[in-house]
Amino acid sequence: MQLETYISDLLYRYECVTVPEFGSFLTQRISAKVHESTNAFYPPKKVLSFNEQIQTNDGLLAHYIADVEKIPFEVAVKKIRKRVKSLKSYLTEGETLTFNNIGDLSFNNEGKMLFTPSYHLNYLTDAFGLSQLVSPAISREVYKEEVQAIEKVIPITVTPEKRKSRPYLKYAAIALVALTLGGLVSSNYYINQIEAHNQLAQEDANTQMESKIQEATFVIDNPLPAVTLTVDKVEVPIGNYHIIAGAFRIEENCDKKLQQLIDQGFDARKIGANKYGLHQVVYSSHTDRLDALKTLRSIKRTHNKAAWLLVKDLN
16 A cells, blocks of 8 residues: 555645554645745745654544545545554664655664655645746846946036026016916916806705705505515534544434434534435534644544544534
């Protein structure tokens, strides 16, 4: 079984993919950045890491393998357990495990697991198609330095132009300014008179219109009947993460289990039959995956060790 292929598929959609009794591959999004020395632009991406402390089976990997290979969930769990046993034996012998497009795993001198991520794939779907870009640097100060150098060699001076005095031109300019000001004053007076006349006419028209409206009487002989609208209740999404309490061949047993969980204070409910015809009942459903995992661990520790997480859209 090519376990790394299934892990790689899930890393596109989830931030944590757990391999039971082995460890978890984690992703963290980082923003786009620019390398100052090489002028290279790097798109946003997901950075991979590995945590060998998270080994609890959340059902995500097993359910995905079961759906892809069309096998029961329990068979998928056994195949994962067998593959993990083989991987641990290779690590114990000092070999380095290479997961294609994910990274390399090995043991250090202290017996702890070391992970070297692979950079061949970008698991951030928002950055699909974006690649590294190198842009040449723009030197804006070069031209400024060249101009300053030229000014030092060839200084620029301004010499005022000498003209002969013509006094009659001065009087002609004064007369032109006086005529222009007079025309502007008379034009403004005429425009103001027209605007005042238009304003009075508009006010008179508005007064007549208001009196006509006040005198009018509206009578509706055949009013329309009242319309009654029925609005369906909108159900709030319950989430795609469901903590399974049990699956029963007989629906009556499923109902008994449901009532038992409700009496114990759980937000339990039935989610229908699965593809094997078993009626499923859940402790609770969640929209947040980390919240669902936290609740699952608490239930497995205090109530039911056989509880597991189902990731499915029931809407």
